[in-house]
Amino acid sequence: MSTSTDKLTQGNGPSHAKHRSGQYVLGYLLSLVLTAISFALALTHAMHVAPLMIVMTILAGFQIVVQLFFFMHVTEGDGPPYHSLALILGLIFTFAIALMSVWIMGFGSQVS
Amino acid sequence: MPAALKQFTDTYLMWNEGYLIWISDILIALTSIGIVATLTYFKKWKWLWKEWLTSVDHKRIGIMYLIAALLMMFRGGADAMLLRTQLASPNSHFLTAEHYDQIFTTHGTIMILFMAMPMIFAMFNIVVPLQIGARDVAFPYLNAISFWLFFFGAMLFNISFVFGGSPDAGWVSYPPLTELGFDKGPGENFYLLSLQISGIGSIATGINFLATILKMRAPGMKLMRMPLFTWSVVAASIVIIFAFPALTIALALLMLDRIVGTHFFTMLHGGDPMMFVNLFWIWGHPEVYIVVLPAFGVFSEVVATFARKRIFGYTSMVASLLLISVISYFVWAHHFFTMGAGADVNTFFAVASMMVAIPTGVKVFNWLFTMFRGRISFELPMLWTLAFVPNFIIGGATGVMLAVAPADYQYHNSYFLIAHFHQVLIAGPVFGLIAGMYFWWPKMFGFKLDEKIGRIAFWLFNIGFYVCFMPQYALGFKGMQRRMYTYPAGMGWHTLNLISTIGAYIMGLGFLFIVVQIVYSIKYGERDLTGDPWNGRTLEWSLPSPAPHYNFAVIPTVTDRDMLWVMKQEGREGELRRINPDAIADIHMPKNSGRPFLMGLAFFVAGFGFVFNWYVLAVIGLVGVALTMILRAFEWDDEYHILAEEVREVEAALGRL
Numbered sequence: 001m002s003t004s005t006d007k008l009t010q011g012n013g014p015s016h017a018k019h020r021s022g023q024y025v026l027g028y029l030l031s032l033v034l035t036a037i038s039f040a041l042a043l044t045h046a047m048h049v050a051p052l053m054i055v056m057t058i059l060a061g062f063q064i065v066v067q068l069f070f071f072m073h074v075t076e077g078d079g080p081p082y083h084s085l086a087l088i089l090g091l092i093f094t095f096a097i098a099l100m101s102v103w104i105m106g107f108g109s110q111v112s
Numbered sequence: 113m114p115a116a117l118k119q120f121t122d123t124y125l126m127w128n129e130g131y132l133i134w135i136s137d138i139l140i141a142l143t144s145i146g147i148v149a150t151l152t153y154f155k156k157w158k159w160l161w162k163e164w165l166t167s168v169d170h171k172r173i174g175i176m177y178l179i180a181a182l183l184m185m186f187r188g189g190a191d192a193m194l195l196r197t198q199l200a201s202p203n204s205h206f207l208t209a210e211h212y213d214q215i216f217t218t219h220g221t222i223m224i225l226f227m228a229m230p231m232i233f234a235m236f237n238i239v240v241p242l243q244i245g246a247r248d249v250a251f252p253y254l255n256a257i258s259f260w261l262f263f264f265g266a267m268l269f270n271i272s273f274v275f276g277g278s279p280d281a282g283w284v285s286y287p288p289l290t291e292l293g294f295d296k297g298p299g300e301n302f303y304l305l306s307l308q309i310s311g312i313g314s315i316a317t318g319i320n321f322l323a324t325i326l327k328m329r330a331p332g333m334k335l336m337r338m339p340l341f342t343w344s345v346v347a348a349s350i351v352i353i354f355a356f357p358a359l360t361i362a363l364a365l366l367m368l369d370r371i372v373g374t375h376f377f378t379m380l381h382g383g384d385p386m387m388f389v390n391l392f393w394i395w396g397h398p399e400v401y402i403v404v405l406p407a408f409g410v411f412s413e414v415v416a417t418f419a420r421k422r423i424f425g426y427t428s429m430v431a432s433l434l435l436i437s438v439i440s441y442f443v444w445a446h447h448f449f450t451m452g453a454g455a456d457v458n459t460f461f462a463v464a465s466m467m468v469a470i471p472t473g474v475k476v477f478n479w480l481f482t483m484f485r486g487r488i489s490f491e492l493p494m495l496w497t498l499a500f501v502p503n504f505i506i507g508g509a510t511g512v513m514l515a516v517a518p519a520d521y522q523y524h525n526s527y528f529l530i531a532h533f534h535q536v537l538i539a540g541p542v543f544g545l546i547a548g549m550y551f552w553w554p555k556m557f558g559f560k561l562d563e564k565i566g567r568i569a570f571w572l573f574n575i576g577f578y579v580c581f582m583p584q585y586a587l588g589f590k591g592m593q594r595r596m597y598t599y600p601a602g603m604g605w606h607t608l609n610l611i612s613t614i615g616a617y618i619m620g621l622g623f624l625f626i627v628v629q630i631v632y633s634i635k636y637g638e639r640d641l642t643g644d645p646w647n648g649r650t651l652e653w654s655l656p657s658p659a660p661h662y663n664f665a666v667i668p669t670v671t672d673r674d675m676l677w678v679m680k681q682e683g684r685e686g687e688l689r690r691i692n693p694d695a696i697a698d699i700h701m702p703k704n705s706g707r708p709f710l711m712g713l714a715f716f717v718a719g720f721g722f723v724f725n726w727y728v729l730a731v732i733g734l735v736g737v738a739l740t741m742i743l744r745a746f747e748w749d750d751e752y753h754i755l756a757e758e759v760r761e762v763e764a765a766l767g768r769l
Contacts, residue, residue, distance in 0.1 A: 082326050089354075090354060094355045096441060096442065097358070100442075100445075101390055103391060104390060104453050104457050105453075105456060107453040107454055
């Protein structure tokens with residue numbers, strides 16, 4: 001087998017040695033803390049709706065960054081940087097879908 | 113009968129609902145007994161487990177997808193027959209309104225999610241690694257998980273027919289109808305959970321094949337040297353990866369509404385049912401491109417092979433595939449123009465929807481130009497491809513009509529729409545995947561499907577198609593709406609409906625002929641001894657049929673597009689068919705594992721528990737899922753080597769040394 005299983009065999013080998021378990025624990029804790037903050041803000045009604053939405057969106061953005069760096073090793077890898085292309089495409093789709101959904105669903109404010 | 117037993121049979125087995133249920137029960141029981149008895153009699157249980165259920169071989173998984181897809185096509189087709197029988201005459205009482213609702217719901221859901229999706233995954237699995245010169249997909253174990261999640265998701269959905277009751281709110285399952293207040297039954301839960309489970313598998317397949325194609329191509333196969341089917345898989349995988357999460361979210365939120373009592377899609381407490389519609393179609397529209405893009409890929413391979421010409425406009429074919437996959441994200445609101453989002457929104461989405469016709473038109477012209485002055489031979493795959501062209505053009509043209517937002521207020525949810533989407537979905541994915549099935553069948557099984565019976569099936573299915581769906585355009589203009597379970601006499605709809613029903617029966621007959629063809633060909637089909645029955649152009653045809661399970665004894669080096677064809681022109685295709693024994697090295701392969709099957713089973717148990725709110729069962733299932741994941745995490749010894757000597761023996765037996 002080529003790439004995929006070659007990497008599997010090196011499970012304990014050189015290419016994976018740099019992923020210390022500490023890194024995963026840190027990432028895990030960070031993601032838990034970020035989740036806890038958003039839940040706490042929502043449950044305690046700490047702010048008005050509009051600023052709350054903005055804060056939650058920013059926290060969600062941090063969450064993505066944590067996932068990408070601590071678990072998906074976005075900065076590593078060899079060969080052509082397909083993943084950067086995929087990330088850019090993903091960002092475009094995400095923003096397009098989110099903003100256009102706001103645009104489409106904004107009709108409620110006119111109707112009701 | 114004791115009262116408790118009667119209550120059980122009425123609530124869960126629905127024996128009070130009439131003979132359709134009884135017939136299904138009997139057929140299911142007989143089929144199950146038949147399968148168990150056959151396997152036991154021929155002592156095949158161990159073989160089934162070792163060779164198939166635990167397999168991580170992409171070719172085996174592909175074949176299992178194909179079998180499942182054909183079975184689901186039968187189920188969905190049987191639903192269609194029932195619907196058309198009901199509509200054949202006015203004031204019909206063949207089905208009640210409730211049963212009609214359930215049957216059109218299961219027909220739609222099964223055809224899209226449990227027939228079209230596994231059919232394209234069958235093609236992905238069988239073809240892609242062979243076309244790009246790889247020995248398996250990037251993540252073989254994940255591939256097996258994908259299959260078993262799909263399989264058990266489909267089982268969970270299908271079992272609703274005889275246990276608990278089918279979903280009945282349409283394949284789109286819009287709230288507020290699907291909220292608990294209006295739809296108590298377990299049917300809707302079956303829908304939500306089975307789609308969720310198979311959806312996980314679909315996302316994993318998208319990731320798997322994108323990684324496979326980007327990372328595991330044979331040396332020298334640059335992106336622009338890839339066969340067009342592989343390109344279509346790239347495009348479809350991109351769409352799968354970015355579209356399916358929207359469905360996951362929509363279903364999860366609706367499930368929370370139903371199970372936990374949240375208010376995402378209710379009219380109370382700030383919820384908005386139209387938000388579900390919005391989320392559903394963010395996935396739903398890309399989904400139809402997910403199923404049609406691989407069909408486009410199949411047509412590209414078939415046209416080039418049977419016209420004996422290099423495909424016309426390769427670069428524009430690739431560009432249009434990718435363009436379709438990107439535009440597919442910007443058209444979803446055309447499914448609910450009539451919501452009243454305003455002229456600006458509708459205009460944007462109308463124009464975006466019409467734009468899809470441009471890259472699609474480019475593809476159609478490229479196929480036609482490829483055939484132009486080609487030496488065309490009319491074998492089964494080519495027949496279906498030729499039939500696709502006029503069919504899809506009509507479907508595309510009516511699609512542009514529907515995309516005109518003001519006019520859509522007239523067509524919306526009428527039989528005009530029904531005729532349109534059946535036309536594009538049958539001409540595209542169904543014709544495409546049947547063409548692909550005929551084309552790669554010899555590669556899968558080592559024999560061709562019988563040409564004569566296939567032609568009968570082809571003509572029946574095609575003529576039946578037009579007889580069935582052309583009248584429905586007219587019915588739409590005459591005001592007939594979709595999802596009506598019956599209609600009064602004197603509306604002027606009877607004749608057209610009757611014709612449409614006759615067409616549906618002819619299509620059903622066509623499908624039966626395909627079944628007969630497969631059964632007949634197993635025994636009498638022409639054996640494919642060369643591995644290249646169609647005078648093919650790409651790497652998979654340089655292998656024997658069926659391919660050995662390591663695929664390539666020596667990974668070929670690619671220097672051209674249509675590698676095999678170029679080598680044939682230069683008279684050196686022997687280089688691919690005669691292996692130098694010294695070049696064979698040990699081959700590294702993944703080990704089979706029973707865990708993906710067990711994980712699917714655990715998901716099934718968990719899903720079943722959630723459907724009936726039996727939380728103990730649900731927790732047991734989820735624990736099973738967690739266990740299989742933990743066991744996998746601690747598994748180190750999951751691969752082995754096929755020794756070079758063994759490979760040489762296999763290749764020698766195939767006469768390739």
